[in-house]
Amino acid sequence: MDFRKYNIEDFAANESFIEWVYKSDSNSVRFWDLYISENPEIRLKAEQARTLILNLNRAQQTRPDPDVVSSLWDKIDLRTKTLPQRPVKSMVNSAVRVVMATAAILIVGLAIGFLVQETSVKKQDFYVYQNSVTDYAEQINETGKALELKLPDGSTVTLENKSRLKYKVNYANDTTRDVYLLGNAFFNVVKNPDKPFIVHSNEVLTKVLGTSFTVEAPENGESIVVSVKTGKVSVYTEKENIELTDSEKKVILLPNQQVKFVRAAQLFNKSLVDVPEILDPHITDEDFKFENAPISDVFETLENAYGIDIVFNGEAMKRCFLTAPLGSEPLLEKMEIICKTIGATYKIVDAKVVVRSSGC
């Protein structure tokens, strides 16, 4: 066949040419690559036809409306549920059955647009979670109260009410211990440096070697919060798996620190947990009784007790001394009292306590 007399629209309508454009058929790719290189005079027309084909595709793209998609599914789901089936024992059982069955199916990639839309987080978390992994066991907590779980590796999980967790029964052949969370849970992870423990929660991943921490990832919530009780935790987004080392997109958390991932902005916001706990078990209330103590000593005591950083201008505050019988009050209350006493202010910036003072 002589394609040299072909017009742009002849190329664009040719089935094997379209396969060449989309590289969907190796024979067509080979044929057109060769043909165009042997007949350079058609190159321009071929390129124009290719552009037309790609633009015809792009011009017809539509943004799926997640509300329509999910409300439509709700209706279908409802109508297919009421059809005669074998009797369903309970909500929990039927849900377990459905999701366990998912495990048996290979995941076929969902429409990409469905996964990466920043503006429409609504209603998709469940699908992302549901389609996340194959051959995992799942625990769904609909008991109305928190549920204690022991994972196969010995780690324990406190799964909050209305939360779900998928985990693997056997991690023997894996390099990581992955679990998938929809909802809120506290994890106490058994140490295993060879197999990092990774919590997938919506689009945020939390990676630890052995530590305890909480993940709050409510379905369709505005943000995801990870807070650390002990050990060291790194938190990053789904995309970060591919492109590492952007400090804004990966956060290392130490005890008493938390990070809030604001989904609309796709940003991490690191801070202290609301009520930091004393990390060193040897410290008692007595250690917080200060009498005419240099402020640097006071801050050092707090830093050591709570494992936090306190940033202050040592030179400006070298004449600040504190006398205050502090004790069991939470860290932030202690800071409040200290600052009032010495005429300073403080705020939490990036999980650090930053003290401002013009001296005493």
Next chain:
Amino acid sequence: MSTLNSEYDKLWSAFKNGDKSAFALIYQQHVNALLNYGNKITADRTLIEDSIQDLFVELWESRGRIAETTSVKFYLFKALRYKINRNLRDNELSACHDIDLHQNVFSYACHESNLIGIEVQSAQLENLRVLLSQLPKRQQEAINLRYYHNFSNDEIAQIMGVNYQSACNFIQLALRKLKLNLKVSVASLIFFLFFS
């Protein structure tokens, strides 16, 4: 396409065995494409959504009787078109005329609100969109199936219920008409794509 076949097969047979989550996945995979295609057949969004709803409910109900299929997508598209057209026929004739009359205006308006992102070549694409919306309905549909949903001419003929040659003609006539109107802008578009 062919590399995905085994996964599709597994999903399809799980669905046929009454696996509700396989059914949910099939829905997830195809609903966006079906909504997109539905827009080419009618401007009535409620009708499209109701038809998709009925389509999936009937699919579930008859899952035991449906044959193994080489392409779930093809099956769904064909069934959706049949369903929408049947529902259209059930409606009053006058209503049909109305829809036909305003088809171009409507589908253009729908699309405009549905566009993905603001892209560099948005002006050229917009131009193309307007030209597409001015094509006869069946040509628009064939172009949509061919260049957006990537069906073969043979599949397009079957989905639209016409013979192979007619399907090819729809596409060729549409492209010729588009080219006449695009002549100037394609040249500038090419320039834009290759030299920017």
